[in-house]
Amino acid sequence: MRARHRVRELAQQAGLRLVDQTKFVTAVSELARNTIIHGGGGRLRAGLLLDGARQGVYATFEDDGPGIPDVQMALTDGFSTGTGLGLGFGGARRLVNDFDVRDNPTGGTIVRVATWR
Amino acid sequence: MDRVNRIPILKLGHLLLVSIQVDMHDRMALALQEDLAERIAETGARGVLIDISGLEFIDSFIGRMLSDIAGIARVLDADTVVVGMRPVVAITLVDLGLTLPGVRTALTVERGMAMLPAPTVDEDPGDEEAETAGP
Ligand SMILES: Nc1ncnc2c1ncn2[C@@H]1O[C@H](COP(=O)(O)OP(=O)(O)OP(=O)(O)O)[C@@H](O)[C@H]1O
Numbered sequence: 001m002r003a004r005h006r007v008r009e010l011a012q013q014a015g016l017r018l019v020d021q022t023k024f025v026t027a028v029s030e031l032a033r034n035t036i037i038h039g040g041g042g043r044l045r046a047g048l049l050l051d052g053a054r055q056g057v058y059a060t061f062e063d064d065g066p067g068i069p070d071v072q073m074a075l076t077d078g079f080s081t082g083t084g085l086g087l088g089f090g091g092a093r094r095l096v097n098d099f100d101v102r103d104n105p106t107g108g109t110i111v112r113v114a115t116w117r
Numbered sequence: 118m119d120r121v122n123r124i125p126i127l128k129l130g131h132l133l134l135v136s137i138q139v140d141m142h143d144r145m146a147l148a149l150q151e152d153l154a155e156r157i158a159e160t161g162a163r164g165v166l167i168d169i170s171g172l173e174f175i176d177s178f179i180g181r182m183l184s185d186i187a188g189i190a191r192v193l194d195a196d197t198v199v200v201g202m203r204p205v206v207a208i209t210l211v212d213l214g215l216t217l218p219g220v221r222t223a224l225t226v227e228r229g230m231a232m233l234p235a236p237t238v239d240e241d242p243g244d245e246e247a248e249t250a251g252p
């Protein structure tokens with residue numbers, strides 16, 4: 001919860017419009033929940049991005065869980081290995097500008113999202 | 118731990134009113150679900166009005182909770198209307214792909230109230246019937 005507030009503050013600082021702030025915070029909430037439920041808990045890092053004149057906000061989720069064998073499948077709406085609706089992962093991708101999933105070299109999953117002003 | 122941060126439920130005649138003013142913790146959301154079910158059974162409420170104008174975002178967890186509340190209320194013979202969704206929350210919800218199955222929505226409290234049974238306060242209807250029952 002505290003993390004969502006911090007991410008909201010960062011999104012504000014990056015100068016995102018209210019609708020993009022809301023989308024980013026919602027995506028972070030979905031991904032944080034996945035990290036806990038499917039990844040067995042993990043770490044969230046977030047911060048501001050500066051690329052020339054462009055400003056943005058990013059968040060990285062890293063866990064030591066089982067990893068995602070088929071990312072394409074996991075991103076499909078309605079696909080869930082749990083009891084969920086299977087919307088969080090694919091939905092989060094639609095809510096942000098940049099979306100990157102990779103295997104954690106030490107096992108588990110790393111998801112990185114970013115949205116630009 | 119359990120008594121802190123419970124969302125208050127107000128009774129207005131046949132209606133129960135809930136106003137969610139903060140972004141809910143998961144535990145608060147689950148507590149609200151249980152509290153509402155109990156209050157509906159206890160009071161025989163026919164309608165539940167949930168004001169979400171205080172919610173800054175709705176993720177799949179909160180969306181599911183709203184659907185579940187509507188489903189629970191339905192089997193307890195009460196209708197649920199969710200009112201006051203912020204425009205940016207609605208936009209985000211659609212992008213996320215959440216449809217809130219079973220949840221009826223209205224823009225304002227007034228319009229939501231109009232969709233529910235009138236919140237008349239009945240003063241012991243048993244007595245009234247007794248008075249008019251005789252020949
Ligand atoms: N960090 C992760 N580690 C392992 N598997 C994951 C992770 N994140 C997502 N997945 C896999 O991707 C699937 C789809 O995720 P998604 O968030 O869309 O649905 P869900 O979490 O199962 O349900 P919902 O988010 O709708 O409540 C999950 O069921 C899980 O199998």
Ligand SMILES: [Mg+2]
Binds near residue numbers: 033034087088
């Ligand atoms: Mg999920």
